[in-house]
Amino acid sequence: MDTKTDNELDSELSLMTPKRYKVLLLNDDYTSMDFVIDILMNVFHKNYQQAEVIMLEIHRTERGLCGVYSYEIAETKVMQVHKLAREQGFPLKAVMEEE
Numbered sequence: 531m532d533t534k535t536d537n538e539l540d541s542e543l544s545l546m547t548p549k550r551y552k553v554l555l556l557n558d559d560y561t562s563m564d565f566v567i568d569i570l571m572n573v574f575h576k577n578y579q580q581a582e583v584i585m586l587e588i589h590r591t592e593r594g595l596c597g598v599y600s601y602e603i604a605e606t607k608v609m610q611v612h613k614l615a616r617e618q619g620f621p622l623k624a625v626m627e628e629e
Contacts, residue, residue, distance in 0.1 A: 550629040551604035555584075555611065557592045561620040569622070570596060573610050598629055 553574075555566065563585055570581035574596045588594035599607065604626040615622035 548600055550598050551601055551626045552598050552629055553596045553604050553607050553624055553626050554593045555588050555596055556623045556625060557588050558621050558623070561615065561622040563589070565615075565618060565620055566622065569611055569614060573607055573614070596624070601626075 555569070566585045566588065567578070567581045570576045570584055571578065574581075576584065576596075584594045584596060596607070598604075608624040608626055611622060611624035
């Protein structure tokens with residue numbers, strides 16, 4: 531017989547952590563390194579040194595991790611990257627993957 535009360539069950543359910551999503555930038559042959567650094571600093575709030583490291587990782591490995599967020603925030607960051615890239619004429623792509 532299960533002796534847990536309704537309150538205990540509710541507590542267990544409410545403690546489940548939401549899924550987290552990685553936001554990654556993908557390498558392309560057209561987007562400038564300076565623009566990628568600007569995106570990392572302005573959208574993902576990285577300092578210059580962090581942005582440079584991530585930009586070089588993207589260049590070397592075809593993709594780089596920008597941050598891990600809740601679904602809604604990750605989705606917003608991806609949309610921001612695409613909007614800013616389009617405005618500047620770059621094909622830069624961001625994707626999100628479940629952590």
